[in-house]
Amino acid sequence: MSVSFEITAQPRSDTGKGASRRLRRTGMVPGIIYGGHQEPSMISLAHNELILHLDHEAFYSHILNLKVGDATEQVVLKDLQRHPAKPFIMHIDFQRISAGEKIRMQVPLHFTNQESAPGTKAGGQASHMLSDVEITCLPKDLPEFIEVDMGEMNVGDAIHLSELKLPAGVELPSSEHEDTIVVNIHSGHTATDEDETEEGAAE
Numbered sequence: 610m611s612v613s614f615e616i617t618a619q620p621r622s623d624t625g626k627g628a629s630r631r632l633r634r635t636g637m638v639p640g641i642i643y644g645g646h647q648e649p650s651m652i653s654l655a656h657n658e659l660i661l662h663l664d665h666e667a668f669y670s671h672i673l674n675l676k677v678g679d680a681t682e683q684v685v686l687k688d689l690q691r692h693p694a695k696p697f698i699m700h701i702d703f704q705r706i707s708a709g710e711k712i713r714m715q716v717p718l719h720f721t722n723q724e725s726a727p728g729t730k731a732g733g734q735a736s737h738m739l740s741d742v743e744i745t746c747l748p749k750d751l752p753e754f755i756e757v758d759m760g761e762m763n764v765g766d767a768i769h770l771s772e773l774k775l776p777a778g779v780e781l782p783s784s785e786h787e788d789t790i791v792v793n794i795h796s797g798h799t800a801t802d803e804d805e806t807e808e809g810a811a812e
Contacts, residue, residue, distance in 0.1 A: 614673045618652040645705030670716045706748045717741045722760035728794035733764040750778030767793035
């Protein structure tokens with residue numbers, strides 16, 4: 610992996626909505642660490658520091674080093690609650706990882722060669738139906754993203770989940786949605802265009 614993330618948190622004992630509100634007023638974000646065959650741990654993190662990390666796409670699909678007191682644990686981000694109207698993080702969940710146990714994660718999709726695809730050059734338009742995909746893998750195999758190569762796509766072509774080229778050790782957790790379309794290229798000519806053309810001819 611090309612980058613690493615170091616996060617510092619503080620243990621907390623106060624729980625409940627009132628305690629969380631008091632924390633947020635001091636610029637801290639309440640959170641929790643769970644999993645790894647251990648009891649959950651309540652933590653708090655500096656909001657400003659967290660915002661800087663969240664600006665990096667890789668933060669959402671990366672192994673993170675979380676320091677709480679004198680101990681450092683390896684975790685992944687599992688849930689993030691944002692304020693519905695303000696740019697504030699309300700709560701954050703981390704999951705501990707174990708080297709020999711698979712994890713389930715949402716990983717972003719990176720679409721490549723879209724502009725050079727035959728369908729795009731012919732005037733077609735690409736529609737990205739998914740922006741990320743759920744995968745399972747061991748922590749060591751966790752990719753930062755999944756590449757979707759559009760270089761051979763023509764107008765009318767689509768790439769389905771089952772056609773994604775996954776890195777070694779990475780799997781889709783279920784084949785139930787394998788026919789879900791990830792991206793397609795369709796004609797750029799719309800019904801509105803046709804109507805305007807017909808109206809112009811009639812005039």
